[in-house]
Amino acid sequence: MAFDPKEQRRIFGRFATGVTIVSTLAGNETWGMTANAVTSLSLDPPLILVAVVRDTSTDGYLKTSRCFAVSILAADQRDLSTRFSGPGPRDFSDLNTKTAVTGCPILVDAIGWVDCRVVEIHSGGDHEIYLGEILAGDTHDHDKKPLLFYSGKYSQLAD
Numbered sequence: 001m002a003f004d005p006k007e008q009r010r011i012f013g014r015f016a017t018g019v020t021i022v023s024t025l026a027g028n029e030t031w032g033m034t035a036n037a038v039t040s041l042s043l044d045p046p047l048i049l050v051a052v053v054r055d056t057s058t059d060g061y062l063k064t065s066r067c068f069a070v071s072i073l074a075a076d077q078r079d080l081s082t083r084f085s086g087p088g089p090r091d092f093s094d095l096n097t098k099t100a101v102t103g104c105p106i107l108v109d110a111i112g113w114v115d116c117r118v119v120e121i122h123s124g125g126d127h128e129i130y131l132g133e134i135l136a137g138d139t140h141d142h143d144k145k146p147l148l149f150y151s152g153k154y155s156q157l158a159d
Helices: 005-012 057-065 075-083
Strands: 020-026 029-035 038-043 046-053 067-072 112-124 127-139 147-150 153-156
Touching: 020 057, 029 046, 029 057, 029 075, 046 057, 046 067, 046 112, 057 067, 057 112, 057 127, 067 127, 075 147, 075 153
Parallel strands: none
Antiparallel strands: 020 029, 020 067, 038 046, 046 127, 067 112, 112 127, 147 153
8 A cells, every 4th residue: 555645745854944046048048047946966976965846847947958057945945845835937037146157046045055057866756866966066144044945844944
């Protein structure tokens, strides 16, 4: 008997995660999505993984572009998380961004970011797992707290 997906969601909802925006550039078109299935994987070589629902727009853009950036959101950037998680604009034309190596948009006000090229794609059930080699990255604004997701809602660290 397969494990109930609702029960899995309930259990892992108790695992607090950070909130990021994964962005890419395919041709001249930018695209972004809110993601918390992001993990630092390896230091040597520097790798991260990002899980993306299979056959979505984001999956298609990443397969085309073969690159992505991850911007780690601060607690005061909840509006960006909401914007990139639902219907509505998925481009970055009205946001303060910069680029590094790949040309993917990076949110200037993020508390940290990495710029990656896709080195492998693995099947993971109803998701694709993108392994990205980190080509550049930085962190700043150390006084800001991260935006967290816990038990199905946004949360933040206490003082």
